[in-house]
Amino acid sequence: MEITRIGSGLGDPAAIEALMPELLAFDTVVNRASGLGADFDPIPEDLRHSLTSTSRYRTTLTWIGRIDGVIVAKGVAELRLTSNTDTAEVWCGVHPDHRRRGLGSALLTVMENELRAEGRTALSSYCEIPESVRVAELRGAHLPTETGAGTLPVAVPEVAFLHRRGYGFAQIERCAVAPTATAAGLDLGADADDYVIETWRGPVPEQRLEHIALLKRRMSTDTPGAERFGGEESWDGERVSALDEEKKVRGEEMATALALLDGEPAGFTQVGHSADRPAVGWQGGTLVRREHRGHRLGARLKVANHRSLAERTAVERVYTWNAVENSWMLAINDQAGFSTWAWVGLWTKNRR
Ligand SMILES: CC(C)(COP(=O)(O)OP(=O)(O)OC[C@H]1O[C@@H](n2cnc3c(N)ncnc32)[C@H](O)[C@@H]1OP(=O)(O)O)[C@@H](O)C(=O)NCCC(=O)NCCS
Structure with missing residues (x-):
């Protein structure tokens, strides 16, 4: 070759x-x-x-x-x-x-x-195994992740390959898909607090650039298992703008929901969709800052964003990824009509 x-x-x-x-x-x-x-x-x-x-x-x-x-x-x-x-x-x-x-x-x-x-020298990799493939292998031996949360069948070629090449099985994510309308219709009831949720589609507005940059920095450290895949990412408003510019060139648009408390960013979620495949949305990052957890903001942000997608875009279904440790988010997604589509194994290998 x-x-x-x-x-x-x-x-x-x-x-x-x-x-x-x-x-x-x-x-x-x-x-x-x-x-x-x-x-x-x-x-x-x-x-x-x-x-x-x-x-x-x-x-x-x-x-x-x-x-x-x-x-x-x-x-x-x-x-x-x-x-x-x-x-x-x-x-x-x-x-x-x-x-x-x-x-x-x-x-x-x-x-x-x-x-x-x-x-x-710090390598990571991934493999995506459809639910149907995993289910077909239920009787065979399974490889657990290093934390013990989740397993994948060892007979699946991609799992066997990465294991054989010396990658450690760090984490497993569930990929799930839901009709936008179902997720948009989820009724969470009212919350008696002062959080405000803003939504927009397309580039991040000028006055929100630094807010999104801060949340993206936190994304690289404050999610389950993040430390295994590198340290804090450097993000500033300029980088957020540059990313939006790249997306525009690629014909991709982001729908964003941002939670604010007294004007300070508390959390966000983003779904991308592309002009080439307008019916399909891809869930990007979702983060609620540690100090704002416990107010159902994750679910509130996602529902607000799905409503914005359902009302103003052609997106019919959204794929989302969640670490299996994140049982709370998985339960919300189940309620919102998501069903399992695939399992993603995340792997790491250190070559120092
Ligand atoms: C994973 C993939 C790249 C393997 O490519 P490949 O050329 O078949 O792999 P190799 O022949 O080099 O296999 C290396 C080892 O992986 C393991 N392996 C690969 N395919 C396997 C299979 N079907 N069953 C069991 N073990 C397998 C074996 O240990 C094998 O060594 P061996 O042949 O000496 O037993 C290929 O299956 C593929 O393209 N999958 C889709 C892409 C993907 O998901 N990639 C994710 C991993 S980066």
């Missing part, structure tokens, strides 16, 4: 454009083989972004493996550039017709070695 690497924004634009259809076809085949469904097919603008972005905050490295000129494997590493510069989130996929011949291992080894040489 011949392996080449593209750093985002560093390739020849014409060559990247020429490569796009081939990579899109490869990503689609890998997704279809996974059983995750067409909602998870690659979005052309996201793929283009991963190859061409020149953001000063994040970058993507893409490795392409070919046999006889045809793409048989692809690896991706997401790198942060202004904080957590020793970390990388890696993923690789092999064409279903070429699996179990050592190609995944060969590609991941090249990726890990190159990343290590560039100072990226």
Whole structure:
């Protein structure tokens, strides 16, 4: 297998454009083989972004493996550039017709070695296992996470692969999907307190940039298990604006709900949706600051955001991810009509 690497924004634009259809076809085949469904097919603008972005905050490295000129494997590493510069989130996929011949291992080894040489020693990875696949393996042996919360069947190729490559199974998240209208209709009753919830769609308004930056900083430290995936992320208003600008270029819009108490940010939640697949929403981060927990703000924020989506966008269903430790949020999501779609294993490997 011949392996080449593209750093985002560093390739020849014409060559990247020429490569796009081939990579899109490869990503689609890998997704279809996974059983995750067409909602998870690659979005052309996201793929283009991963190859061409020149953001000063994040970058993507893409490795392409070919046999006889045809793409048989692809690896991706997401790198942060202004904080957590020793970390990388890696993923690789092999064409279903070429699996179990050592190609995944060969590609991941090249990726890990190159990343290590560039100072990226704290690696994380993930695998997404549809509920139907997990259920089919219920009788076989299961691997528990390091904290003991949740298991995945060892016979699933992606689980066997990451385990075999020396990754530790850190955490499991449930991916669930709900019709927007059901979640928007959840009646939480009234809350007798002074929290105010604002919603908007599109870029963060000027006067809220620093609020969102603060909440995003906290997101990197104040969520279950966050410390395993790196330290505090540096966020300021400028970075929040830059991210909005990137999303605009990709045809992606965010719907945001922000909770305020006396003008101070208490929590937020965001759902992204893309012009390319307007019926589908992707739950982004949700955070309630530690000092504001216990007021049902997580649920109130989510319901407000779903209402805003139902009233003002074409989003029909939303996918969400929750750590299985977060039983309180899972219960709220169940009430809001979410049903399990997949299980995501989060893995870490230290190469220092
Ligand atoms: C995970 C994936 C990349 C493995 O690619 P691959 O080329 O088949 O992997 P390899 O042949 O290098 O396998 C390496 C080891 O992983 C384990 N493994 C891989 N597939 C397995 C399977 N179907 N059953 C059991 N073990 C398996 C074995 O231990 C294997 O070593 P062995 O063949 O010496 O027993 C491939 O299944 C894939 O593309 N899955 C979809 C993408 C994805 O979810 N990636 C997440 C992980 S980054």
